[in-house]
Amino acid sequence: MKKVLPFLCLLLSQWAIAQTPEDALRTAWFTQNGSARSMAAGGVMASLGGDIAAANINPAGLGLYKTRELVLSPGFLMNNNKLNYRGTDTTAKKNAFMYGASGLVIGSPSRYSDSKFTSTAFSISVNQLANYNNHIQYTGFNNVSSFTEQYLEELTRDRADTNAALSNYIFGSSLAFRAFLIDTISGPGGTVAGYQSLVPISTGVIQSYDAITRGGYNEIALGLAGNMADRLYIGGSLTVPVVYYERNLTYSETDPTNNPNNNFSSFTYQENFKSQGVGVGLKLGMLYKPKEFWRIGFALHTPQLISFNDQIRSSITANTESYAGIRTVTSDELNSGNPGTRQYSIVTPWRAIASASYVFREVANTHQQRAFISADLEYVNYRGARFRAAANADQSSIDYYSQLNSTVKSYYKGNINARIGGELKFDPWMFRLGAAYYGSPYAGSDIKADRIVTSGGIGYRNHGIFIDLTYVYTFVKDANFPYYLNDKPNTYAIQTGNLGNIVATIGFKF
Structure with a gap:
């Protein structure tokens, strides 16, 4: 990790709205979401089938449908974050509405006696793979580094003169320079020998990070599956990912000494991204029943190609006391009132899933089934995520993304996610439990990160109507970096806490 972060810092300064490896991770590292039934059983669905969530996991499972079904899955999300930054504990909460797999499945027997398929099924559904509504907040005392040092590194690396410092970095360094948060160091004959920060790092500052995020990673899936003699099922889903992400960030550093003569009281950086x-994308799968009671499933999720359009606005307010007083500078002032923009694409990592299920009393009449137990193993190649420049990009942008992709390969690794779950059925009631483990995507051993998921729920089915209710509790472990530097160890907040999901699914067979 320490070898990667300095190079990452270099990348961050290449453009006003630089992408980072974390941008790729938003569309790669997430826990399984779906219908209330599938989530209650730990997210297992690669070998079970018979659920609309199969379109997003293993489309072959749609082949078990022989009737039509309409499904809605509203839900509610509860984030409870605990962060420790340089020895100081902070908590933050954020609640939001979410949804699981919802849509329409149409299954029908084959019309032709000589067909290889006993039945076929088609589905159109939408599912929220990841919900970005969250609140990350922490504060702590730091006498080792400052947010402003990234600006010093940028100007020093580019050997920027004062004209460049005033105008070339309108979403970062130029704001700090115009607010006198950073200033020049005079050399011989009035020349500029370098730049300095007015933040008194040696005596320390109180740093505060507060980010509210919104949006989600949504997926529309058009699924098609075929059933061969109720033994072999094959299927595929054409997926259309639709992503929206917004971050409102407020970061500040404050002088804890209250010294009116050290030319620094505080500064606040604000950003809207x-x-x-x-x-x-495409998802392919097969499901096979080698013997009565047993089901085996395999699925492959090809990389999704997602084209992005980003916008950013930022500002800095600095109070340098007698040095220059209170000054506020915004990017709108330097960019004719317009946000900064960038177009690019992300190729998400591929995934492979292997699964096995044991269905007690596996018979054609599903009302006579009494229970199941199922397990999934999923491999995700996180280091395979790739950025691509827009078609009209210049060579500097192409080179930038090439360097960023090299960083992604070093920053992340492939890892395995494991899920297990089961159901007991006392017709018309069902009771479900599940658990899952999502391993860290980070290649370095410095950052401890994972997701541990526990879940449970009940279901009711009668006269073509079913209602499922599920609660999912996730233990969260991650890290959050307020800024990155080349020349000093990078500090970060240790994130723990939990995430609660309440999901209900209402379905109608017709």
């Missing part, structure tokens, strides 16, 4: 994307 929006990212919208749409793309295409």
Whole structure:
């Protein structure tokens, strides 16, 4: 990790709205979402089938449908974050509405006696793969580094003169320079020998990070599956990812000494970042019943190609006391009132899933089935995520993304997610439990990150109507970096806490 972060810092300064490896992770590292039934059983669905969530996991499972079904899955999300930054604990909460797999499945027996398929099924559905509504907040005392040092590194690396410092970095360094948060160091004959920060790092500052995020990673799936003699099922889904992400960030550093003569009282950096994307992908799968009671499933999720359009606005307010007083500078002032924009694409990592299920009393009449237990193993190649420059990009942008992709390969690794779950059925009631583990995507051992998921729920089915209710509790472990530097160890907040999901699914067979 320490070898990667300095190079990452270099990348961050290449453009006013630089992408980072974390941008790729937003569309790669997430826990399984679906219908209330599938989530209650830990997210297992690669070998079970018979659920609309199969379109997003293993489309072959749609082949078990022989009737039509309309499904809606509203839900509610509860984030409870705990962060420790340089020895100081902070908590933050954020609640939001979400949804699981919803849509229409149409299954029908084959019309032709000589057909290889006993029945076929088609589905159109939408599912929220990841929900971005969250609140990350922490504060702590730091006498080692400052947010402003990234600006010093940028100006020093580019050997920027004062004209460049005033105008070339309108979403970062130029704001700090115009607010006198950073200033020149005079050399011989009035020349500029370098730049300095007015933040008194040696005596330390109180740093505060507060980010509210919104949006989601949504997926529209058009699924098609075929059933061969109720033994072999094959299927595929054409997926259309639709992504929206917004972050409102407020970061500040404050002088805890209250010294009126050290030319620094505080500064606040504010940023509004929006990212919208749409793309295409493909999911393929098969499900096989080798013997009565047993089901085996395999699925492959090809990389999705998602085209993004990003916008950013930022500002800095600095109080340098007698040095220059209170000054506020915004990017709108330097960019004719317009946000900064960038167009690019992300190729998401591929996934492979292997699964097995044991269905007690596996018979054609599903009302006579009494229970199941199922397990999924999923491999995700996180280091395979790739950025691509827009078609009209210049060579500097192409080179930038090539370097960023090299960083992604070093920053992340492939890892395995494991899910297990089961159901007991006392017709018309069902009771479900599940658990899952999502391993860290980070290649370095410095950052401890994972997701541990526990879930449970009940279901009711009668006269073509079914209602499922599920609660999912996720233990969260991650890290959050307020800024990155080349020349000093990078500090970060240790994130723990939990995430609660309440999901209900209402369905109608017709």
